[in-house]
Amino acid sequence: MIYWKTWRTKSAIEQHIQTHLPMLERIVASYESRHALQQELLQEVVVAIWQAADKYQQDASIKTYMARIAQNRCITHVDKSVHNPDGGEVEEEMKVSESVTIEFEKEQQWQQLIAQVRQLPLQQKQTLSLMLEGFSYREIGDICGLSESNVGVLISRAKATIKHELKER
Amino acid sequence: MSQDPLQKLWQSNQLHLPIDEIMRQAKAKQHRMFWFMAIDVLVWLSVVIFASWHIHQNSMPGIFAIGVFSIITTSVLVGYLLWLRTSTWGIDSLDARNTLKLSIRRCEAGIQLGRVSVIYCIFIAFAVITFRNVYPEQFEQRSMFVYGWSIGWCIAYYIGYCWYGKKQRQQITRYQYLLTQLDLIDE
Numbered sequence: 001m002i003y004w005k006t007w008r009t010k011s012a013i014e015q016h017i018q019t020h021l022p023m024l025e026r027i028v029a030s031y032e033s034r035h036a037l038q039q040e041l042l043q044e045v046v047v048a049i050w051q052a053a054d055k056y057q058q059d060a061s062i063k064t065y066m067a068r069i070a071q072n073r074c075i076t077h078v079d080k081s082v083h084n085p086d087g088g089e090v091e092e093e094m095k096v097s098e099s100v101t102i103e104f105e106k107e108q109q110w111q112q113l114i115a116q117v118r119q120l121p122l123q124q125k126q127t128l129s130l131m132l133e134g135f136s137y138r139e140i141g142d143i144c145g146l147s148e149s150n151v152g153v154l155i156s157r158a159k160a161t162i163k164h165e166l167k168e169r
Numbered sequence: 170m171s172q173d174p175l176q177k178l179w180q181s182n183q184l185h186l187p188i189d190e191i192m193r194q195a196k197a198k199q200h201r202m203f204w205f206m207a208i209d210v211l212v213w214l215s216v217v218i219f220a221s222w223h224i225h226q227n228s229m230p231g232i233f234a235i236g237v238f239s240i241i242t243t244s245v246l247v248g249y250l251l252w253l254r255t256s257t258w259g260i261d262s263l264d265a266r267n268t269l270k271l272s273i274r275r276c277e278a279g280i281q282l283g284r285v286s287v288i289y290c291i292f293i294a295f296a297v298i299t300f301r302n303v304y305p306e307q308f309e310q311r312s313m314f315v316y317g318w319s320i321g322w323c324i325a326y327y328i329g330y331c332w333y334g335k336k337q338r339q340q341i342t343r344y345q346y347l348l349t350q351l352d353l354i355d356e
Contacts, residue, residue: 014192021191026182043194050196072268075347110182113175122350132179145266159175 013053016062017046023063023133024070030117030129031074041077045070060142067133068143071126116162124158131155213247216240231304238296246289250282269344276337276344283330283337290326294319 017024028042048069056065117125123144130140137151144151220236227233297319 017192022182026179029182039191042191046191075268076272076344106178106181109178113178114182122347129179132173132176134176134180162175 013050013056016066017049020063020066024066026114026133027067027070027074027129029114030125031077033115033118041074044077045073048073060139064135064139064143067130067135071130071143075122075126112166113162116165117158119165120158120161124154124161127151127154128158128162209247209250213243216243229304229306231300231306234304235300238300242289242293242296246285249285266348269348273341273344273348276341279337280334283333287323287326287330290323294323 024045025038025042028038028045032038032041049066052065052069056062060068117129120128123146126144127140127146130143131137135143137148137155140146140151140155141148146154217240220239224233224236298316301316
């Protein structure tokens with residue numbers, strides 16, 4: 001009976017993961033620029049969501065729950081970048097940008113945006129990426145452990161930085 | 170309600186990573202993690218069975234002392250390792266600050282784990298040398314091998330501990346830097 005319940009929960013979670021995978025991928029991309037490491041980090045996020053499936057209490061939406069786990073996994077993802085946290089990314093980003101510029105202008109704009117988001121301080125990055133995913137200030141506050149007013153301040157600072165940087169390009 | 174242009178641009182990104190492959194690898198990773206956890210228990214079990222079998226087969230006091238010693242020390246070590254692991258579970262429902270603090274605790278537990286393994290190895294080496302002197306008949310033909318094996322493991326563990334400890338300390342520095350960023354925002 002318990003096994004059946006666990007199996008059903010996990011299979012439902014699998015469907016939710018499929019639905020929200022684009023969101024998870026964007027959150028992961030806002031922390032990690034290298035494609036291979038993105039895939040690895042996304043796997044870690046999926047495993048973490050899977051393992052936490054039984055603990056999910058329906059007091060928050062499943063999307064919020066997944067975003068919280070993804071953010072938590074991503075901020076502790078330093079294993080491979082710890083030796084050179086800033087180096088190594090620029091070249092990769094330029095390669096990605098160069099290859100997509102030829103084909104998709106919109107894709108390039110997105111790459112510029114994600115590159116800017118990656119440069120933000122941690123909590124600005126967290127709050128902005130969640131806002132861009134469509135979460136309310138209250139939900140962001142719950143996920144990040146911040147008050148709504150703090151969330152507002154962080155997002156406006158982050159947006160100002162991003163807009164300024166994008167204009168300069 | 171109209172959508173923020175940045176939000177629109179952000180959400181316009183299409184999925185690039187292969188979903189099915191990621192799901193398959195995630196499942197495999199989860200199974201792997203379970204087996205890694207099971208290895209600790211299996212190692213402990215095999216030491217207990219092997220030592221008990223030797224005690225049962227040989228009635229010599231030297232074998233009995235070494236067997237009991239192996240069972241007790243391995244049980245203490247494995248118990249401690251499992252406690253270290255389980256005491257750092259529960260990252261998923263936390264906010265950023267507590268997640269980072271928990272990660273720092275995990276790294277510190279990792280360093281402690283390495284330290285305990287080295288101490289355990291040195292302890293075992295000393296115990297083997299002591300047993301060699303107390304019960305020389307058990308080691309008559311194998312003195313050099315026993316010394317070499319004991320000291321070799323100590324050196325290998327110490328090198329592993331230095332490498333792993335350095336890596337963990339680098340991670341702690343990184344987490345502490347991120348924690349400082351969070352504290353700056355609160356001020």
